[in-house]
Structure formats: structure tokens, C-alpha cells
Amino acid sequence: MNTSRTADRPTLELVDVGAPGCSPAELAGAMNAEQAADLARTLKALADPARLRVLALVAGNEGREVCVCDLTGPLGLSQPTVSHHLKVLVDAGFLTRDKRGVWAYFSLVPGALDAVVSALPGVPARS
Amino acid sequence: MNTSRTADRPTLELVDVGAPGCSPAELAGAMNAEQAADLARTLKALADPARLRVLALVAGNEGREVCVCDLTGPLGLSQPTVSHHLKVLVDAGFLTRDKRGVWAYFSLVPGALDAVVSALPGVPARS
């Protein structure tokens, strides 16, 4: 048998307070699968110590831009690894890459973090 | 050779505007490795579609509590998998488990998400 509801709970009747007409299998406040997958993909880009440190380093040099060779030292990672993390952050929309000549400069995308925060469940808005 | 700075960049001299006396290998605004690892571990708990949907479902039923059997249906996952995700969220401090009799009720930990948001680089505070 499956694990869906087969017995009433003693005291609590879970009422669906969402929009009338929504599926009986859904609870109020449900996040659809596509939204969840998108947000999870973005959060996965953040959920790495090296990438968090990259963001902190770039944020701490607001105005000034940072190139790969500035990061290998503080992070203690090889150049290919740092380049990989930067690519992940650029693909996720947190950084922009600006290649001028031989050097590649990275800077924060304003509002990218706020957008993620706003999409979090239970964090409706920033005042 | 290593990949540290070996040549001056044409226009930019990266100055260290952080606290005087910090390591020359560090840039301003650096996040130390321990902080980064902690935050990354917490974010990893969030960076999964199933867990995001769990949080949304619980948040959407604020006040009412949610038990495992309420979630297997909307999530389309097996009971052990849902239980696993709930454990991850409880361990990360986002949910509390309250086992009353046969049922286990889960509810949001107020402020847990805000704490994560505040720790993000470039998101200094919530007003």
C-alpha cells in the first residue's frame, strides 16, 4: 500500500486554506516543482565554501574588480578550480565576467542575492 | 610555479582596504574558511527542490503543523525519502520535530531563514 492518509489524526484536521479548487493532494502555500527546481539550482551555486568566499572577496572589493589570480591565493585552490567556481557563479547570475585583454575581471551583479532571498519560502519581501 | 601574482596588471592595483595588519594574501571582506564552511553546510540543506517544497508547505500552513504522511503525496516521494529530508532540515535548524504519539509534527523555526540571509555576503542586514 502507499503511504497516503489512511487514518484520521486524533486532534488535527488539515484544512486546505489555499485557493478554493486546488488539488486535494496539495497543501496551502505549495511551491510548484519547477519553481523549487529553479531555486534549488541557484542555491546550489551558493552552497559551497569556496564560492561563498569568492562572493565575499568580490563584495569586499566593491567598485574594484577581481581577477582569477587574485583569488587562488586566499582560497588555497588551484587556478582551474577557481575558474570552475567562477563559471558556476557567473552561470547562476551572481557575477559578471569582463575579459579585458589577458585578464578576466569579475564583479557582483547587483540585486542577484536579493532576488534569491525574496524567493525563499517564508521570506516574503525585503522592506 | 604557482599561480600567484607574477606580473602587475595594466591599470589596477588591488589595494587592501581591510583592517590594517591582515595577511597580505587576503583581500578586504574575506570570509574565513570556518564561516564559509558553516554557511555552506546550512545552504546545502536548503539547496534541494524537495526540501524547499517542504519548507513552503510547512510555511503555508503556519500555525498548523504538518506530519510526514501529509508530505509524501504533494512531493511525490517515498516515505523514507521524505523522512530523510525532514531530518536534514531539522538538523540544519530550519524545522522542529514534535512527536506526539504516533504522529510527528513539524513546524518552522522562526528566524532561522533570516539568520541565513543575514550571513550572506553582500546582504548586510534586514531592516
Place this chain on the structure above:
DNA sequence: GCACGGCATTGACGTCTGTCGATACCCCCG
């Protein structure tokens, strides 16, 4: 007290991810 049912744990498996060395790319300078 015995069966039922909700929940947690275990073990296994396929996939994803972070890391590095090697190498390719390409712009600048002499």
C-alpha cells in the same frame, strides 16, 4: 496482548560535484 499503522533507520545504487594535472586558447610584448 496482538495486530495495525505512522515514522525512523539501514543498506545499496546511480548520479552529481569538487578537485587537480595536463593542455589548449589567446592576448600582449619584445
Place this chain on the structure above:
DNA sequence: CGGGGGTATCGACAGACGTCAATGCCGTGC
């Protein structure tokens, strides 16, 4: 135009992660 150096990509490998079936635990009701 040839070499040097900063960066990106490739291939490989170890470890972590998400998922499920099977099983164990335990409170409830008959």
C-alpha cells in the same frame, strides 16, 4: 612573429548526495 603568461577546458577520480526497498521501532485501538 615568436615567446610568455593569464585564463578556460578536458579527463579523471574520490567523495557526497538523493532515492528507494526492506526492516525495525513503538504508540494506538480492538
